Amino acid sequence: MTDMHNTTGATPDYHRLMLETGARARDAARELARAGTAAKNEALRTLAQSLREGREAVQRANALDLDRARAAQYKESFVDRLTVTDAVLEGMAQGCEQIASLADPVGEISDVHVQPSGIAVGRMRVPLGVVGIIYESRPNVTIDAAALTIKSGNAVILRGGSEAFETNRVLGEFVRRALASAGLPADAVMTAPTPDRAFVSEMIRARGLVDVIIPRGGKGLIARLREECRIEMIHHLDGICHTYVDAAADLDMALSVVDNAKTQRFSPCNATETLLVHQAVLEAFLPRIGAVFAQKGVEMRCDAASLAVLSRAGINACAAAPEDWDTEYNAPIISIAAVDSLDAAIDFIARHGSHHTDAIITNDYTAAQRFLREVDSGSVMINCSTRLADGYEYGLGAEIGISTGKLHARGPVGLEGLTSLKYIVTGHGEGRH
Amino acid sequence: MTDMHNTTGATPDYHRLMLETGARARDAARELARAGTAAKNEALRTLAQSLREGREAVQRANALDLDRARAAQYKESFVDRLTVTDAVLEGMAQGCEQIASLADPVGEISDVHVQPSGIAVGRMRVPLGVVGIIYESRPNVTIDAAALTIKSGNAVILRGGSEAFETNRVLGEFVRRALASAGLPADAVMTAPTPDRAFVSEMIRARGLVDVIIPRGGKGLIARLREECRIEMIHHLDGICHTYVDAAADLDMALSVVDNAKTQRFSPCNATETLLVHQAVLEAFLPRIGAVFAQKGVEMRCDAASLAVLSRAGINACAAAPEDWDTEYNAPIISIAAVDSLDAAIDFIARHGSHHTDAIITNDYTAAQRFLREVDSGSVMINCSTRLADGYEYGLGAEIGISTGKLHARGPVGLEGLTSLKYIVTGHGEGRH
Numbered sequence: 001m002t003d004m005h006n007t008t009g010a011t012p013d014y015h016r017l018m019l020e021t022g023a024r025a026r027d028a029a030r031e032l033a034r035a036g037t038a039a040k041n042e043a044l045r046t047l048a049q050s051l052r053e054g055r056e057a058v059q060r061a062n063a064l065d066l067d068r069a070r071a072a073q074y075k076e077s078f079v080d081r082l083t084v085t086d087a088v089l090e091g092m093a094q095g096c097e098q099i100a101s102l103a104d105p106v107g108e109i110s111d112v113h114v115q116p117s118g119i120a121v122g123r124m125r126v127p128l129g130v131v132g133i134i135y136e137s138r139p140n141v142t143i144d145a146a147a148l149t150i151k152s153g154n155a156v157i158l159r160g161g162s163e164a165f166e167t168n169r170v171l172g173e174f175v176r177r178a179l180a181s182a183g184l185p186a187d188a189v190m191t192a193p194t195p196d197r198a199f200v201s202e203m204i205r206a207r208g209l210v211d212v213i214i215p216r217g218g219k220g221l222i223a224r225l226r227e228e229c230r231i232e233m234i235h236h237l238d239g240i241c242h243t244y245v246d247a248a249a250d251l252d253m254a255l256s257v258v259d260n261a262k263t264q265r266f267s268p269c270n271a272t273e274t275l276l277v278h279q280a281v282l283e284a285f286l287p288r289i290g291a292v293f294a295q296k297g298v299e300m301r302c303d304a305a306s307l308a309v310l311s312r313a314g315i316n317a318c319a320a321a322p323e324d325w326d327t328e329y330n331a332p333i334i335s336i337a338a339v340d341s342l343d344a345a346i347d348f349i350a351r352h353g354s355h356h357t358d359a360i361i362t363n364d365y366t367a368a369q370r371f372l373r374e375v376d377s378g379s380v381m382i383n384c385s386t387r388l389a390d391g392y393e394y395g396l397g398a399e400i401g402i403s404t405g406k407l408h409a410r411g412p413v414g415l416e417g418l419t420s421l422k423y424i425v426t427g428h429g430e431g432r433h
Numbered sequence: 434m435t436d437m438h439n440t441t442g443a444t445p446d447y448h449r450l451m452l453e454t455g456a457r458a459r460d461a462a463r464e465l466a467r468a469g470t471a472a473k474n475e476a477l478r479t480l481a482q483s484l485r486e487g488r489e490a491v492q493r494a495n496a497l498d499l500d501r502a503r504a505a506q507y508k509e510s511f512v513d514r515l516t517v518t519d520a521v522l523e524g525m526a527q528g529c530e531q532i533a534s535l536a537d538p539v540g541e542i543s544d545v546h547v548q549p550s551g552i553a554v555g556r557m558r559v560p561l562g563v564v565g566i567i568y569e570s571r572p573n574v575t576i577d578a579a580a581l582t583i584k585s586g587n588a589v590i591l592r593g594g595s596e597a598f599e600t601n602r603v604l605g606e607f608v609r610r611a612l613a614s615a616g617l618p619a620d621a622v623m624t625a626p627t628p629d630r631a632f633v634s635e636m637i638r639a640r641g642l643v644d645v646i647i648p649r650g651g652k653g654l655i656a657r658l659r660e661e662c663r664i665e666m667i668h669h670l671d672g673i674c675h676t677y678v679d680a681a682a683d684l685d686m687a688l689s690v691v692d693n694a695k696t697q698r699f700s701p702c703n704a705t706e707t708l709l710v711h712q713a714v715l716e717a718f719l720p721r722i723g724a725v726f727a728q729k730g731v732e733m734r735c736d737a738a739s740l741a742v743l744s745r746a747g748i749n750a751c752a753a754a755p756e757d758w759d760t761e762y763n764a765p766i767i768s769i770a771a772v773d774s775l776d777a778a779i780d781f782i783a784r785h786g787s788h789h790t791d792a793i794i795t796n797d798y799t800a801a802q803r804f805l806r807e808v809d810s811g812s813v814m815i816n817c818s819t820r821l822a823d824g825y826e827y828g829l830g831a832e833i834g835i836s837t838g839k840l841h842a843r844g845p846v847g848l849e850g851l852t853s854l855k856y857i858v859t860g861h862g863e864g865r866h
Contacts, residue, residue: 030783030807030809033807033809034807107806115826115827115828117826121826121827124813126806126809128839128840129809129839211839211840212840226640226663227663230660232838232839232840234840250862253862256864257863259864261864264864264865368859370467372557372857373467373557373559374463374467376466376562376855378855379855379856379857379858380557380855380856380857380858381857381858381859383861384552384861384863384864385860385863387865388550388552388858388860388863389856390865393550393552393554393865394548394554395546405665406561406562406644406645406665407561407644407665407840407841408840410856411855411856412856420839420841420843421843422810422811422813423812423813423827423844424805424812425812425813425815425817426801426814426815426816426817427814427815427816427817427818428686428816429683429689429690430690430816430817430818431692431693431694431697431817431821432697432698432818432826433697
């Protein structure tokens, strides 16, 4: 995609731009790290109010982006995501108010124990520093991400999609004014000074200026960043989620949970993509869920055993190709396989899953406990829908994304994931012997 | 440094070697993740015993490495580090027994809260998977790292210094036999199949096979890995530690703590490299600690104000060059600067520190609290020696290293740092609405 904005002919010095942006964020990060909870909450509530009052200014800027996108013949679904309606704006405002109402994670002290030497050793939760967020077209991420990073005491550099540049710039100004009005450094929230992609390349290599990169976007973006990024990332790769219906499942419950996990919405990353069914309940269960899927227009891609059962029941399905087991559909398609044991189900998930969210439906205590312990995913569930893997459903109050990594933060990432624990040590003159 | 071992002329297929090594570790990791605490402890205690009984076999292998190192004219200090004396071997054995006596972190459940939907959401501590450890000459790391990864339920690929290849190979065999004797998979501990450096290049790019890389070595190694590694790292960069003597310090305590922080041992990363002294106590304190340093042969590199005070007291010191403030000496050298406020001290540490360990000596409550909160280091200390930043002193029981990163694990990293928290969710058929 060519860049729509860099039409002046002059090439900005992106390295210098990043150094300037990063240095301002770095200085502001130190100030925000020690900011009081009341000031941070005041900034968030002021921001909510100013978004409501400044609706017209936001929508004027948004109209510029929309005109450009239409002129460039972007798809209507893309233009929809780019549009800041009244409802989108109100959602942003309410998000700020909700984050203001959450407990402040910063400064929390835990695990203080006195050691034999006499020192007391504990841990304090502290901000990460400067967070770089790289995202695509939806402008509401600008406000969500800013609010989460402010509350967690971090500075942030926001690099939204170039197609939303004008909207994001104006939203960024609202945030900066709200910070200043609460006595906090405006530079704690920086928007990328240019929509050019070359700025991203600088940002993901600005070690010492940026402490963590959080990409929110498609797999292409993440794959590129995994090669090029020289800064630690909290990222979401694939959402290949499984639901396993065990031999000892309550089949009525399985029916309702699997239906929800697949069909409540098709596009989210936590929708189930693969259904595993124990052989012992294949005949009893598969035609029932198959009828639901058929009625809702969900295409079923099956292994031989499950295809045979569905065919005998007169339900339309097809054979899965090998790559189906490793595919995130985000669509009304499900792959279905029969397994002959709990071990086979756990093995299958280990081979084909993406460490995102996997569920078992069972009334067998040992099977439930083994699944919980042995499945290596960000969220492991018993008897409920994978669609519940979400920061709000988990009581985090908000979420910056869902991590499929194994270090630092797994699963939905809220305020806590934007902080880390440092050791705090208090003594009375102790030294090492 | 040329490689001493790859003299056959044939070039191994390093990519294939890594795939094979990684696949075996990956399979074993799943088994070790679900292993019981008793079996893991049995393996560790068996290992301790077998190291004592197998002393001669270890030392025979070690003699081969020592002969090669001497023939290659390595420095005597290098050969010393490579040597497995009886005492070194007994230290390894005791380390295993100590790690066996620690609580098992795996499977620990915390923070379970019922949500409005009816689901209960909590967290379970789980192993990271396959850990890759890259280290230099000391062969005791082989046993320490193997013991820590076994106890934390991880598989490990150990790539020690090529100069210790024979020693590490034999130590690795002891570990593998101990695992097997406890009914655990021997492949949970793999030693690099070749001493060639090309294997490291494959290892640090083997995403999907290795979950985290932990380098233990000099800055050259870390710098190279930061550019080339495509896997998340837990790493230690610099140890530029500060001790700040505040205006309200107990100067007797300051004298003993600063002395300990600098001179108890010079080479460790947690030794203080820079002393900051508040102007108000510069005259009263600096000549006292200066006399101690002079007597112990510690070179003092000073800013103008502190140099003037030391000179007037007749203590030999020199002017610091700008790069001194950013230098980790690991030697009997200290840089000294006067500051005119707590803020100036905190600023100084933010500019020149390495996020490792920094201490304040003070009796001022507010100064202590501000320092604790605002200094952004893995360990922040009040009234004690930076030399105490250590897994054993912190009660972790053991340590795999000290992290200067800001994500996942900060400061000394013990068993907990080799695990992460996944979400566990239990329901009764709940779906998303």
